Amino acid sequence: MNLLKRLWGRTTLDGEKLAASDDLQEYAQIHLLAEFVETRPLHSTADQQRWNRVLPRPYQETIQLFQKQGWLEANTLDQYRVTPAGRPFVQRYRERLEAEKAAILPQVRQALEARDTSEALEIRRRYEARFPLGKADWTGPEPQLNHSALTRRILFLDHWLLEGLSLETVEWLKLYAAEQHLWGAQWRLSPQEIPAHVEQELATSGLDPVEATFWKAQQLILYVENHDTWQRCKGGDHVRRMEIVGPDDEHTCEHCRQFRGQEFLVARVPELPHRDCTSIVGCRCRYEPVLEVDDEDGL
Ligand SMILES: [Zn+2]
Structure with a gap:
C-alpha cells in the first residue's frame, strides 16, 4: 500500500x-x-x-x-x-466535444435525407458510445426500441398540420423535425439556416421565422408521439384511460385549457392536436396513459 x-x-x-x-x-x-x-x-x-x-x-x-x-x-x-x-x-476538451458534435450532425442529417432512420440512429449510438457514461449532455434519453421507426413516421407524415405548405417546405420541415426527434433534443435554428420559401410560407403565423419553424417542427414530433401513445394504449389491455396533459402558460388557448387534466376512455379520447386550438405556437397537448392503481394492488 x-x-x-x-x-x-x-x-x-x-x-x-x-x-x-x-x-x-x-x-x-x-x-x-x-x-x-x-x-x-x-x-x-x-x-x-x-x-x-x-x-x-x-x-x-x-x-x-x-x-x-x-x-x-x-x-x-x-x-x-x-x-x-x-x-x-x-x-480544450469542450472545444473538442463541440467539434465532434459539429461533425456528427451532418452525418445524421444525410442519413435522414436518404430516409435511412436506422442508419441515423446507429450513427447517434456510435457517437454516444464514445462518451464515458454512454451519453452526450445535449441528447435525449436512451432511445426506445421503436425510436427510429417514429423518426421515420415524421419523414413520411401526411397530416393537416402540413396543409397549405409547398412540397419543398414540407420536406424541409420534416427533416428539421426528424433530426430533433432522432437526437431526442430541441433546438432553434439561426435565421440564416431558414430558406426564404419556408420563411414566407410560415410568416403568417404571427411568429418570427425562427419561432415559427421551431413550433411547426414540434407539432410534427408531438403528433407522431401522441399517435404512437394512442396506438399502444388502444392495442394493449393495461390502459383503459388516457389523460390530456399540457403546459398552462400564456400560449395555452382557452380551447386546449378546458381539456387539460381531463381523463377519457381510450376509445373516446379527443384527437390531438386539437383542430380548434388557437395558440400561435400550436396545440401542445399530449396523451398520458392513466395507470390503473387497482390492477397494481392485485399483483
Ligand atoms: Zn391542445
Missing part, C-alpha cells in the same frame, strides 16, 4: 494529452474534471461506480490525483471546483 501510495503520489497527468486523446480511459479523466467547472459535491455512489468502470483508477483516487495536480480544489463544505490551472484542459 505504501509503495502504491508513493508511486501514485508521483503520478503526473498531462492534461493537454488527455483532453486530446482518442483513448476513452484517458479523455474520460478530463470529462470527469469538466463536471466540476461549477462548484459541486462529489458524485453519488452509484455514479462513482459508473465512473469506476471507465477511469484508469477508481473515482476517489482520480479526484485525489486531480487535487495533487492542482487541477481541483475542495472547499470546507466538501464542494469541489476546477482551479485556474485545470481550466485550460477543460476548455
